[in-house]
Amino acid sequence: MCLLLKGGLVVDPDRNSIKKADVLLEEGRIAAIQPGLKAPDAQTIPVEGCYICPGFIDMHCHLREPGEEMKETILTGTRAAARGGFTAVVAMGNTKPPADSRAVIELVKGQAEAAPVPVYPVGCATKERKGLELAEIGDLVEAGIVALSDDGNPVMNSEVLRRVMEYSTMFNLLIISHCEDTHLSAGGIMHEGYISTLLGLRGIPRAAEEIHVARDIILAEMTGARLHIAHVSSAGSVRLIREAKQRGVRVTAEVTPHHLCLTDEAVMTFDTNTKVNPPLRTPEDVEALCAGLRDGTIDVIATDHAPHTLEEKDVEYNYAPFGISGLETAVSLMWDRLVAKGILTPVQLAQKMACNPAKILGLPERSVKVGNAANLTVINPQLKQPVRVESFVSKGKNSPFNGWELLGWPVLTIVAGKIVMSEGKLTGSERS
């Protein structure tokens, strides 16, 4: 089956260029890229004015399976990913049971066989995510994990994290760190500042994140481990990471769309969809995060997709779980808020959402190049429409962006040469 994408704008991060060309896909690979291609046997898809990007990878999402299938399953989560323009996802291991054993990784991979986009699992750094004893990291690597993380249970004991990092170096394995000093953040449910004072809600100071970022950088420097800082939220963290990179520490970092698009002022309505960890911070932090994206301090935009049921979120702010359902809004939010506003170029967006995640995770390179696997995300920069949570295919409707009019939406998701999403609609749930 051949596909011919006609008249699009090919985004080429390698040459930092965008050129108008047709793209021919054959047998799951990119067969040709040039203007005026003719392929009578191919299914032709007009994509005039649309950007053809290397396939986006969400390197931080929660698919909830096994254990919390009422929130999401691997199938619904990957369908949401496809609908949101992602051609692959990295699934965090805070499932029930946690992904601290080969059995759980194999279960995830088995379930993912029917998924529209590939799932790359993250294994736990410690047994049961307790931060006490190393998980069987070697066995997890053999089972196919792409990184280690205890996710929302940060390893508080520095000695344990040191050993995790040291041990990981023999596999050159990435450590993804959720940075939070849980003593400083204890009981907190939003950013600590004027708004938390005004609302009387317990705050989480920036220092809770920054202390951990600093510590993890120091340990990465000491052990030579590859460290990736998840969902950076504060200006101070950006500063620490920038400084560490300048010194040559092997550290990379990601930011979420919600930390780029919202501030703690959004909490004033007590909308529990704004409750997220790390919390939404201030305009100064958002500015620093954008600057970090531009200067390369922050390598990746990842969703931290955290679906919850309506019942769990439809409660008092204190009692709601943390998390935002992000897979189906991320690309559009980033186009509308960053690209359309000139903060990032389309090429930079492709780097943050496709090329850099692949590089950091050690996956095959993502670029629109002849011979490469045909994983593509096509974005229509003219399409303007509102976010509607009712139309989410994710089970998690917990989005603070419901009703937002956004400009620029993914209109085609192509995985290994096969269309899995077209014009916002999924095209069959099976991946061959």
Add this chain to the structure above:
Amino acid sequence: MDFKRKDILGLQDLSAEEIELILDTAEPMKEILGRELKKVPTLRGHSVVTLFYEPSTRTRTSFELAAKYLGADTASIAVATSSVQKGESLRDTAKTIEMMGIDVIIIRHAAAGAPHLLSRYVKARVINAGDGAHEHPTQALLDMFTIREKKGRLSGLKVAILGDIAHSRVARSNIWGLTKMGAEVRVIGPPTLMPPDIHKMGARVFYRWEDGLKDVDVINVLRIQLERQQKGLFPSIREYTRLYGLDEEKLRCAKPDVLVLHPGPVNRGIEISPEVQDGPHAVINEQVKNGVAVRMALLYLLMGRGEEDVLTA
């Protein structure tokens, strides 16, 4: 002026005019309280329920009596639960109450924003009787009523709020209300009990009583929750009392005719000395009486329909 609100969720969103109207309306209500026969038929046929997720005697009783004196029927629901896992969701409780034909729900809840959530679920009117550390509008209104009654005005007065500002809904509602009415508000407490950026609400911040209490017209003493000490927010009750307990020595720093308020219940001898609590400056008992009057005023303004002068009934 007309009072057009559906709910009373906090003083942050009330205007000075609305606050003034409530305080003015409370004056004749207080007169009713002084009558031998304290019942007027204004709210006859209306029903009021108190939904309390936190223990309380005075606020709840105050609301119930306020409703009864105005002729409303009352019911009370005490929810003995500390966590959401047990028991019914607020949404379901709200629907259940609504189906019983309730006109006003008075809610107290440990979680900030619970009254706001409730107001989205029901058509009934909602009055916030204290939500977490967020707001306690009727307490601040009765505090302001008491101050205005004794001092004749609010504008231009220096009012100090003393104690655990960080965890206090009383402090927040008083700051909103008093600053709107033109008073100068000071908050005094240790840095560990002072929430960040509170000066942006319009209050001046003091850590030492010697500075904060100087020449004030009013001191509102907050209750200190004894478990804050175990959380490491101050070293001991003894030191707290020494540095922040209002005694006669500290009182001398204020104006000679200073008023001393306390929302109750008092930790006698801890945040306030017995001499001050029982002394001539304290109006703590008066506050309780005014609380009923202010709550009557609120219920009347929210529900009392029609042109007739109900207070002559």
